[in-house]
């Protein structure tokens with residue numbers, strides 16, 4: 001996937017979610033069609049960690065069921081790096097379990113910035129986030 005399209009309000013929802021949990025990492029899922037996001041689903045980071053995330057499995061299952069019952073696909077996973085970096089970490093590469101866009105929200109000097117990545121074969125490429 002070369003790009004992911006999302007609305008400004010969806011980006012703001014992700015930022016509000018991760019900001020409210022900082023300095024802990026926060027996470028969630030992006031549902032949609034093809035490369036267009038239709039819904040942001042917040043999921044609890046049960047790791048309660050500043051450096052990694054583990055999605056609460058019950059919430060993740062419920063989110064998957066919601067996505068399917070609404071005729072959508074899982075197209076992205078987002079999580080935060082409250083202390084950086086803006087790019088994927090070795091942990092992110094090791095934990096990447098789904099062929100979806102990985103959106104990372106990193107905080108630098110108090111401001112959140114979102115970037116998208118495609119992780120495959122233990123490498124990653126940037127995916128352009130088109131915010132409309």
Ligand SMILES: [Zn+2]
Pocket residue numbers: 052079080081088089092
């Ligand atoms: Zn990460």
